[in-house]
Amino acid sequence: MEKTIERLAGDSEGVAYEFPVYRFKGTDPKAPAAYLQAALHAGELPGTVAIDALMPLLAKAEAEGRVKGSITVVPWANPVGRAQYLFGELEGRFHLPNRVNFNRDFPLIDKPDVSLLPQEEDLPTIDQRLKARLLRLSVGHDIVLDLHCDDESTAYLYVPAVLWPAMQDCAAAMGVEAVLLWEGESGSAFEEASLQPYLASDKARLENLVVTTVEYRGIVDVDGATAEADAAGLYRLLATRGVITDTTVVKPGRFEGVVAPLENIDMVPAPKAGALLYDAKPGDWVKKGDRLATIVHAPGEPGGRVEIFAPQDGYILTRRSHRITRKGDDLVKLVGSKRSDDARSGTLED
Numbered sequence: 001m002e003k004t005i006e007r008l009a010g011d012s013e014g015v016a017y018e019f020p021v022y023r024f025k026g027t028d029p030k031a032p033a034a035y036l037q038a039a040l041h042a043g044e045l046p047g048t049v050a051i052d053a054l055m056p057l058l059a060k061a062e063a064e065g066r067v068k069g070s071i072t073v074v075p076w077a078n079p080v081g082r083a084q085y086l087f088g089e090l091e092g093r094f095h096l097p098n099r100v101n102f103n104r105d106f107p108l109i110d111k112p113d114v115s116l117l118p119q120e121e122d123l124p125t126i127d128q129r130l131k132a133r134l135l136r137l138s139v140g141h142d143i144v145l146d147l148h149c150d151d152e153s154t155a156y157l158y159v160p161a162v163l164w165p166a167m168q169d170c171a172a173a174m175g176v177e178a179v180l181l182w183e184g185e186s187g188s189a190f191e192e193a194s195l196q197p198y199l200a201s202d203k204a205r206l207e208n209l210v211v212t213t214v215e216y217r218g219i220v221d222v223d224g225a226t227a228e229a230d231a232a233g234l235y236r237l238l239a240t241r242g243v244i245t246d247t248t249v250v251k252p253g254r255f256e257g258v259v260a261p262l263e264n265i266d267m268v269p270a271p272k273a274g275a276l277l278y279d280a281k282p283g284d285w286v287k288k289g290d291r292l293a294t295i296v297h298a299p300g301e302p303g304g305r306v307e308i309f310a311p312q313d314g315y316i317l318t319r320r321s322h323r324i325t326r327k328g329d330d331l332v333k334l335v336g337s338k339r340s341d342d343a344r345s346g347t348l349e350d
Contacts, residue, residue: 017079024062024071031069032142034243042081042092046216047147051075053231061244069243095127106131106193110200112140143210144194150215151321154282158213172252173240174233182262187347258315260335263343267330272297272306276323284316312336
């Protein structure tokens, strides 16, 4: 394993940011190469601890000559967001100076050629330079995994529709419970930027490409046993796709979880501000008209509660982790069997 340190100049003299990159060299130049990154939203750590549990497995495979394709690992992908504490709370989703999501506005290029990326010295802000650097590290890999998490959630993947069902083996290997298929634009998220070079120039390669955003359950689901299980799933994926050779890994079967287009998601906005009392949790199946939550907006007063009901039959994928809501906040992701009346394309959230 080789460790290097990436260094980025900040927006002020004397300010810089660093993050480590780990590389496992493959023995077969024809084998698929893999890139894994975590914590692009700096406070989302289930992927970071999964990588921590994965690294010894990769080191053992490398020592035994079983790493066929090169593997690049970035456990802390966002040193800028990691430094953003406001009144003691980490604010790692948006770059505070310009309020841009760290997983939006990545540069899009038409071929897997890093020379097409913008020169970092020409980019005005550190978040833009970080995005260009992450793509410089990831472009050219056959497998690109961006590890995130939701608020409270089951494990699921965002997968470009063009890569499905070819990626069924990956979903099954990782043990996720749902797959959301998207097409079109996604706000130039890292996943879109990783797919774009092949859509434009090498569609024949799509059959063997793996590009996905992995949502590893909820933001507080950071524990050792879960990390080890997630690491085992990542390792199975790498073995299934031929990055690693391991005869003990059983080939995954057909993915049996929930699969739906993004347009089937109901986000269920809050009609009032107040205290949230949930009746449904991630992983539940509900019927149209089932009560999902109650909002206490005027405590103790007649009519001081408002109930929220399922707009269609479906699967509760996520819910918000906070228990105080504003009017208009999206409360859950309900995966329905049909197109939502409030269907959103591209991205579900800012």
